[in-house]
Amino acid sequence: MKINWGTGIVIAFGLFITFILYFVFTVQSDSKYDNELVVEEYYKHDAHFGDEMIRIKNAQNLAQKPLVNSTSDGITIVFPDVFVPKNIKGKVSLYRPSNKRLDFETPISLSDATLLIPKKSLSGGRWDINMEWHYEGKSYLTKEIIYIN
Structure with a gap:
């Protein structure tokens, strides 16, 4: 199967979006990356x-x-x-x-x-x-x- 340049760009965008979403979910769910405020109120x-x-x-x-x-x-x-x-x-x-x-x-x-x-x-x-x-x-x-x- 031959992949043309348009299909390659769509695959690259899909992989990039998948990587970004994985990174965001990992940082938000891992307690090592805690996002605490200095002052509560x-x-x-x-x-x-x-x-x-x-x-x-x-x-x-x-x-x-x-x-x-x-x-x-x-x-x-x-x-x-x-x-x-x-x-x-x-x-x-x-x-x-x-x-x-x-x-x-x-x-x-x-x-x-x-x-x-x-x-x-x-x-x-x-x-x-x-x-x-x-x-x-x-x-x-x-x-x-x-x-x-």
């Missing part, structure tokens, strides 16, 4: 963006800022001496961009100026840290990116 989060910018600006205007470091024990957050540790309230949210199931929050309750997040609760890789805290009626938001080995 994106539009609700976006409505409070102005408030978030004010808190970030408050944190940037501090003369002495909290320091976020990766140590062998985990992640340490050290507040400057100008703050009374017991008056600092808030939470530290740790987001893992590659796996939503590893995200968690830790409340800020201090007896001294240092908060330690133990390494046993952190897997290796990138962590986005959002620290929302209040001190003497003013709200602050600090965002950091830390890499854990």
Whole structure:
């Protein structure tokens, strides 16, 4: 049987479409290629963006800022001496961009100026840290990116 050029083009298009459909279905059904949003309720989060910018600006205007470091024990957050540790309230949210199931929050309750997040609760890789805290009626938001080995 002899195949002319028109039949060849139709076969090529058919094979190409089959390949694309196979690829799309494979990516959509395999949990390895997870398509998660960073924020669950994106539009609700976006409505409070102005408030978030004010808190970030408050944190940037501090003369002495909290320091976020990766140590062998985990992640340490050290507040400057100008703050009374017991008056600092808030939470530290740790987001893992590659796996939503590893995200968690830790409340800020201090007896001294240092908060330690133990390494046993952190897997290796990138962590986005959002620290929302209040001190003497003013709200602050600090965002950091830390890499854990």
